[in-house]
Amino acid sequence: MFLKIFRRKTALTDAEYLSDYRRTGDLTGLGELYERHMDMVFAVCFRYLRQEDEAKDAVMQVFEQLITDLKTHEVQNFKSWLHSVARNYCLMQLRQKRVAVGDEGIFEQEAYENFVAEPPEKEDWRIETQLSDLGDCLQIxxxxxxxxxxxxxxxxxxxxxxxxxxxxxxxxxxxxxxxxxxxxxxxxxxxxxx
Structure with missing residues (x-):
């Protein structure tokens, strides 16, 4: 509650937050933007990682990644870009786990890179869109x-x-x-x- 008094009185659009962050490097605005989409990020991370604590950690790690990525990436649609960043982060975590337990055959490097680089299948995209919508609806x-x-x-x-x-x-x-x-x-x- 205390910190909310320092927030802007008028909400900015995603594009305005991004532009402001790229111009100033101010993490307050980036934090406000991320908070707007945090439920969606958590839903994506939980879907892939299946553990609440791991999903929460992933939400924080994705934010850390944004701090540097947004300085070099031109993002047109923040929500869908963020969805992809969260998804790819989780896939990398799953891959690292499998490699750590010696199950590398499941994710051979070339197959994994193709999996991450390819757009999601129609069914996956529908499910991920629904998860994104669910995050929005939870907020109401x-x-x-x-x-x-x-x-x-x-x-x-x-x-x-x-x-x-x-x-x-x-x-x-x-x-x-x-x-x-x-x-x-x-x-x-x-x-x-x-």
């Missing part, structure tokens, strides 16, 4: 709904565990989940038809 939920949905679906906690972690009554957790799922569904349908 009431805080209690969003927290309950994230704990239930991303961390796979049961009602009792969510209640213990949040302090919500179990009946409230069930209500937040039910309403959160309904609101997410409406938002996602709106994005598909919009």
């Amino acid at each position: 939920l009431a805080q209690e709904q969003r927290r309950s949905v994230e704990l239930f679906y991303f961390q796979q906690l049961c009602y009792q565990q969510i209640a213990e972690q949040t302090g919500f009554a179990i009946t409230k957790v069930k209500s937040y989940l039910q309403n959160g799922k309904r609101n997410l569904k409406l938002c996602m349908e709106g994005k598909q038809h919009g």
Whole structure:
């Protein structure tokens, strides 16, 4: 809450944030821009890494990568570019894990480079677009709904565990989940038809 008083009064577009960062190197604006898309980055990282802590670490590492990459890359569509950066970062992490356990045959260098360089298959792109939309839709939920949905679906906690972690009554957790799922569904349908 304290830091929010220092934020800009008017929200900038992604392009304005990028231009400002390239001009000044100011990390505050870059942080605000990244925060806008952080749920999408987490969703992508969690999809590939399957571990919440690893996904959270990846979210921070991707931000560190942006600090240098954005000084040299001209980015037209930040959201889709960021999606690709997060995806490629996770693929590199998975490859390093496999190499570390001696399973290099799964990802031979040439096949891996082709996999990363090729555009995602139509089905992968559809799934990744849906994940991106999901990140956007999570932001419109009431805080209690969003927290309950994230704990239930991303961390796979049961009602009792969510209640213990949040302090919500179990009946409230069930209500937040039910309403959160309904609101997410409406938002996602709106994005598909919009």
